Amino acid sequence: MDSMIPIASLTVRALTRSRRLIVVALLLAVPALLALVFRLSASGATDDGFTLQLFDLLVLPLLLPLTALILATSALGGEVDDKTLPYLTLKPIPRLNVVAAKYIASALVCAALVEVALAVMYAVGAVGAFEGQTLGALLLAGLAGCLAYTAVFLPLGLFLPRQGLIVGILYVVIWEGIAAGISTGLATLSVRRYVEGTLHLGLGTSPLASLAPSSLSGATSLLVVGGIVLLGAAVCTWRLRTMEMP
Amino acid sequence: MPTSVTTTGATTTGARERRGAPGATAGALVNGRPATIELVGVSKWYGDKVALSDVTFALGPGVTALLGANGAGKSTTLKLLTGQLHPSRGEVRVLGQPVVANPALYRQIGVVPEQEGLYPFLTAREFIELSARLCHLPDPRAAARAALETVDLLDVADRRLGAYSKGMRQRVKIAQALVHDPAVLFLDEPLSGADPRQRLAIMQIFTALGAAGKTVLISSHILYEVERMGSNVLVMVNGKLAAEGDYHAIRALMDDRPRRVRVTCSDAQTLAQALVVAPGVTSVALEAQALVVETTAPLAFHQAVPRAAQQANIRLYAIEGLDEDLETVFRYLVSGGQN
Incomplete structure (x- = not known):
């Protein structure tokens, strides 16, 4: 356990110094900018439903998974690419600890950025109609999305250290963005559906809940998100144990 | 010091020139003690490409050069020995334990990897402390300080690694391998990029570690440096182990190749006439105050020289072997005995 803190700290430093962070920051600025445009064009309308729709149509299917993808593939894939992984794996630490530390660091950075972006988006888009429950629901769903997508993309960096980003972008756009949006059946196999479930859970009995419909119960969604995290960690640990470093 | 390898039931002392002979098996002894490093029938292939073919050796404490x-x-x-690659066939053991899927073993192993990669945003001190923490040392700061001092980087320890020269980065890699005082060290080209003064200092570190009972396996292609660290070698040729042991003893086994000996004396011409008929002498060449003799029977030659000098009343100043060095041995083995 004591070995996880230095690895997580190293990873946070690496991620926050990476050029990828600039790309992520630009991506995550888009919702706030759109919210601002909405505010200005709506000439003082007080409707926080717009921010929910922005989340459901842009952040959840595209920006959130892309953020997690960019950070998570870099966390381990970057070490493979930079040939620094032996400094972690040739040490007396269980591989699970390396994976757990990398996961925690990536999810932490991802969540910090996404949550700030969502809070700013909501603050800008819902001025005058501020609703704590709506903001809470957005933050809960943002957190769930960060945890789940980081778990999905962390192993990708080990399987495809160089091509992981491209493969991930294709997956996000085609599967999470398009396929899961047009078919309920396909959506069952997407992460997006379960993050939507957590959003619905957060909204509870709010009148805005109808803007983010979900056929899943909140508990089921949280359970599946937890399952995705465990599965991602297991796959990643297996890969790290069995992979060779030529 | 010649290597003695004991396999189950049989002992071989001195060097062995590999001619496809079977070698050590699991649980081998080196100089009467359990081997610290052991490869038994190890092969590694990638599809059709064979990178390593049926390699067997066992090593004990001391410095050994992998050439x-x-x-x-x-x-x-080296990657098989450190668990970075998995053998396609055979067994790899370090300190009697399998390497693959055995992270606890890394507490006793230090590795200087071949690759250049380091974390450019960390200072050397942070990097070595990180290594010390990952090795669960009780006082990582003190251990890092000691390791940095060993490689003479303490003065610049707070500079970022991204600003380090290649030689300095190499020394940082050595420091991270030494920080936990491992029993076995694997070093892949550890001297590359270091300047002559640094090379000398690093070689002294490795020699001292070997003398202190650590097992140090160094991959290098700079033969004169390897020669200065010790005489025990493993010679790889085309993915096979061509020879192992003391390179002086390996040279002695190269009996299909004449030895060149320079004899410096008071009357080279007369001595040349006397030695040309000595047993095993194949050629004699005259120099100013010396003669260079090629012989296939070095022992008989060395007995004949003083005898001939005494009979002809010639004063001998020096007798020196001209091709007893590691480079000669290495070139011979790499060329398959053709040169």
Whole structure:
């Protein structure tokens, strides 16, 4: 356990110094900018439903998974690419600890950025109609999305250290963005559906809940998100144990 | 010091020139003690390409040089020994334990990897402290300080690694391998990039570690440096182990190749006339105050020289072997005995 803190700290430093962070920051600025445009064009309308729709149509299917993808593939894939992984794996630490530390660091950075972006988006888009429950629901769903997508993309960096980003972008756009949006059946196999479930859970009995419909119960969604995290960690640990470093 | 390898039921002392002979088996002894490093029938292939073929050796404490041309299998051997690669066949053991899927073993192993990669945003001190923490040392700061002092980087320890020269980065890599005082060290080209003064200091570190009972396996292609650290070698040729042991003893086994000996004396011409008929002498060449003799029977030659000098009343000043060095041995083995 004591070995996880230095690895997580190293990873946070690496991620926050990476050029990828600039790309992520630009991506995550888009919702706030759109919210601002909405505010200005709506000439003082007080409707926080717009921010929910922005989340459901842009952040959840595209920006959130892309953020997690960019950070998570870099966390381990970057070490493979930079040939620094032996400094972690040739040490007396269980591989699970390396994976757990990398996961925690990536999810932490991802969540910090996404949550700030969502809070700013909501603050800008819902001025005058501020609703704590709506903001809470957005933050809960943002957190769930960060945890789940980081778990999905962390192993990708080990399987495809160089091509992981491209493969991930294709997956996000085609599967999470398009396929899961047009078919309920396909959506069952997407992460997006379960993050939507957590959003619905957060909204509870709010009148805005109808803007983010979900056929899943909140508990089921949280359970599946937890399952995705465990599965991602297991796959990643297996890969790290069995992979060779030529 | 010649290597003695005991396999189950049989002991071989001195060097062995590999001619496809079977070697040590699991649980081998080196100089009467359990081997610290052991490869038993190890092969590594990638599809049709064979990187390592049926390599067997056992090593004990001390410095051993792993020699070979590019692509001979040196790095593959080191990566197999450190668990970075998994053998396609055979068994790899370090300190009697399997390497693969055994992270606890890394507490006793230090590795200087071949690759250049380091974390450019960390200072050397942070990097070495990180290594110390990952090795669960009780006082990582003190251990890092000691390791940095060993490689003479303490003065610049708070500079970022991204600003380090290649030689300094190499020393940082050595420091991270030494920080936990491992029993076994694997070093892949550890001297590359270091300036002559640094090289000398690093070689002294390795020699001292070997003398202190650590097992140090160094991959290198700079033969004169290897020669200064010790005489025990493993020579890889085309993915196979061509020879192992003391290179002086390996030279002695190269009996199909005449020895060149320079004899410096008071009357080279007369001595040359006397020695040309000595047993095993194949050629004699005259120099100013010396003669260079090629002989296939070095022992008989060395007995004949003083006898002939005494009979002809010639004063001998020096007798020196001209091809007893590691480079001669290495070139001979790499060329398959053709040169």
